[in-house]
Amino acid sequence: MxxxxxxxxxxxxxxxxxxxxxxxxxxxxxxxxxxxxxxxxxxxxxxxxxxxxxxxxxxxxxxxxxxxxxxxxxxxxxxxxxxxxxxxxxxxxxxxxxxxxxxxxxxxxxxPSRLEYLLATEPLDDSAILQRARDGIARLKASDLSKYNNSDPDLPVPDPGYVLVIDQTRNDASIAHGRATAATFREMLAYARIENPGARILIKTHPETRAGLRPGHYSREDCDANSEIYDAPVSPWQLLEGAIAVYTVSSLMGYEAILAGHKPRVFGQPFYASWGLTQDETPVPRRSRSLTRAQIFAVSHILAPIWFDPCRKRQCSFEEAVDQLEAETRAYREDRRGYVAGGMSIWKRPHLRKFFGRHGPLRFSETPDPARPFLYWASREAPANSTPIRVEDGFLRSRGLGAELVPPLSLIADRTGIYYDPTRPSDLEALIARALPPSGEARARKLIDRITANKLTKYNLGGALPNLPEGHKILVPGQVEDDASIRLGGGETCTNAMLLERTKAENPDSVILFKPHPDVVAGLRPGAVPDDVAKTYADLILPDADTAALIEAVDEVWTMTSGLGFEALLRGKAVTTLGAPFYAGWGLTRDLGPVPARRTARPDLLHLAHAALIAYPRYLDPVSGLPCPVEVALDRLSEGRALPRGPLNRIGAKLQGVFASYAWVWRRQR
Incomplete structure (x- = not known):
């Protein structure tokens, strides 16, 4: 040997x-x-x-x-x-x-290569690995992930019914070492025409050729009335979906054709040929085993590679690598054209550049530019005749308050509305009503388990939990009373005093625990309840108690629109809403407020968590500076390595709070 x-x-x-x-x-x-x-x-x-x-x-x-x-x-x-x-x-x-x-x-x-050795000798009968492979194939297809991922999701896909001929770059090592030559590409195109008379043929350009890095084998001169060079950056998965036949020499896209359900015609000897999944012009005699798509994928993507997590600088699983690539690819696809951004406080701008300025220019202006998407902070009034993408903090934000100018780990960019405005649809509503992606349920379950085990919340302020009275305990979270979620979806109960009064009236024998909002306690935003009023309706006032511990200690939560209600749902607590927060109206809460009638779907908690914590926000790793999946953000929050605030943040926060208070008083007097 x-x-x-x-x-x-x-x-x-x-x-x-x-x-x-x-x-x-x-x-x-x-x-x-x-x-x-x-x-x-x-x-x-x-x-x-x-x-x-x-x-x-x-x-x-x-x-x-x-x-x-x-x-x-x-x-x-x-x-x-x-x-x-x-x-x-x-x-x-x-x-x-x-x-x-x-x-x-x-x-x-x-x-033989190591990959071929594994394909030929591994039992490939482990049901867990095969299920991971099936889930992996489905996930790559659903997320449009390939070897390279600079495709444009906004481009139209050709009408289905075409033959796909896949070009490669000249002198690529996989051609010569796969028993092929430049002449093989001419032969392949001839076969495609002969075997599909009169069919429309798309000659798919390699990404490096499209980028001007290396020439391919085909040009316009190779086309006839039924064939054309197709160099648009459309996802390979979308192209494969509309193809009636696929021809390749040794391209990885030929392998993706197998995973997409095709049996491609193969003119070279790539690693995926001769296992019973291809039509081979030059078969490899020693490859005598027949494999399924799941089996070959289990080797090529799970068993053979070393996957790397660039945020945590460690080896990782295939699934974790996909998490990371999804996050980076999402940032590219959404940000590649650049933005104009308005309604942004000066202190937020450096962080917005990190989130949204990685792949295209980010210019701050109150005047929209028709050539670029228009980002606008959701709580601000956008210019008339503009169609902004509304930006807000995510639901796992930081260690510290936004009102104290602590930078966020997560941001939301909503192209339809914004999650806290029930008067119109939002991207989050659409995600909640949509079917879960492949592996989404398992990922959401792990996420909830980690959040609860690590006692993570939106702000992660910590604090002690005092001894609580015996009895049925109801937690009432205070809110900032000029908060847009109350103004737009608070209903008749729209102040903290009113919330306390109603909760006590409807639960006279329960122990009422009132936790004022941290921004209000810090003196940064309006919403304070006079002591005599609070003590009338609450058995205990807990301004400094740890939110996660407090939720665990109570039996239920009553709220207007607070995100704490969502955190309580994640921990299996009963939640009553008096307003219309994003998590109300789906059958998971007891709703006493004006919930939108359009919320007719009935998702489970895993579905809600996936939409709100995985699919809706974007996360930025404060250590590597890379877009990252939610799991990395959880690590940073658990480690206390969230983005720090600068020395001037506290002064700026105080001034911001003063101006916000004056604006709130002015609005109420109007």
Missing amino acids: HRDSEHEAAGTIPRRLFFYNGGMLRQPRLRQILRAAGHAPRLGVPGPQDGVIVWGRSPYAARGEAVAAKRGVPLIRVEDAFLRSIQPGRTGAPPLGLILDPMGVHFDSAQ
């Missing part, structure tokens, strides 16, 4: 891996991934227990190959995993994962 195969059979790759190319030095992410997987990338001369690492079949691999042969040590080839980044690697975008191969390389059919 070849020495590399012996290492694979033993399941070992040396810890210390020596490299001899500049790419490993220029790209710190590569070294981070290797270290996260327990390897130590080094410069120098390898010893007997070490290995040499090279990049695939790159021309620069020859140096490492020569050293490995001379020193008699294993040669490890590395390639990108099949979910890579937003932009192609040649733009400098770092990868999300790697495949380390001590046997060969997955696109070289001359000898």
Whole structure:
């Protein structure tokens, strides 16, 4: 047996891996991934227990190959995993994962690779892994995630019924090492025309060709009346959905065609050929096993790669890698055209740039620009004749108050309305009424478990919990009385005093616990209840008690529109609403307020949590500066590593509170 195969059979790759190319030095992410997987990338001369690492079949691999042969040590080839980044690697975008191969390389059919070895020898009968694979395929399709993800979701998709011929970049290593040449592409197009007479043919351009990085094999001269070059940045999954046949040489999109339900015609020898899922022009004789889509995906995306979490700088699961790629891709797709932003306090602007200015310009102005989306802070009055995207804090915000100018970990950008305004629909309402995405239920369950176990809330202020009276305990959360959610959806009960009075009137034998809003306690916003009034209706006033502990200690919550009601639902508590918060009207609360009649769906709690905490907000990791999934935000809140506030924040918050109080009084007098 070849020495590399012996290492694979033993399941070992040396810890210390020596490299001899500049790419490993220029790209710190590569070294981070290797270290996260327990390897130590080094410069120098390898010893007997070490290995040499090279990049695939790159021309620069020859140096490492020569050293490995001379020193008699294993040669490890590395390639990108099949979910890579937003932009192609040649733009400098770092990868999300790697495949380390001590046997060969997955696109070289001359000898078995580690990927092929696993496909040929793994039992692939573990029901849990196969279910993960099925869920993974469905999730990639639902989120339009591919190797590169700079597609434009707003572009129209061609009318279905076409034949898809997939181009690749010239001199790509997977072509020559997959037993194909440039002539193979001419042959493939001829076959597509012969086998589909009169059919419309779309010749799909490679993303690197579209970006001007490397030429492809086809041009306008190769087209006839029934064929055209298709270079629009439409998602591969959407293109595959409308195709009636797919032709490829060795493109990864040919593999995605398999996952999308096609049996593509394959003219090279890529890793996914000859397993019973393709029509092979040049089959690989040694691949005699028949595999299902779930089995091949389990190897290619779950068992073979090393996935990396760039926020937490650690090795991660395939699912966690998808979480991260979803967050980064969402930011790109939503922000790529840039924004004009208005109604934004000066202190918020640096944080808004971090959230929304990563992929396009963010200019602050009160005048909309027809060429760019218009962001506007939701509580402000947007200019007439504008169609703003309303921005607000998310439901897992920070360690500290927004009114004290503590920066947020999460923001919402709602293109329809805003969650606290029940007078019109919002993006959140649509998400709540929509079916859960693949794996959404399991992810939401884990999220709720983590939130409750770590006692996380919107602001995470902490505080002690005193001894509480015996009896049926009802928590009444105070609110900021000029809050837009009360003005727009508070109903007849629209002050904290009125809320206390009604709660006590309808629950005379219960223990009423009143927790004033932190902004009000801090003197930053209006809503204070006079002591004599509060003591008349509340058995205990708890301004400094920890919110999470308090919710756990009570039997139910009565509220106007407070987000604390949502936090109580997550903890399994009964909630009565007197207004119309976003979580009311779906069958999960007892509603005594004016809930919108359009809320006819009946989601469960997992569905509500997924919509409000995963799909609706966007999160920014304060450590790495990257868009991140909610799970990373939970880590930062648990660790106390949320965004810090500067030394002038408290002064600015006080001034902001004074102005807000004057505005509130003025509105009430009107």
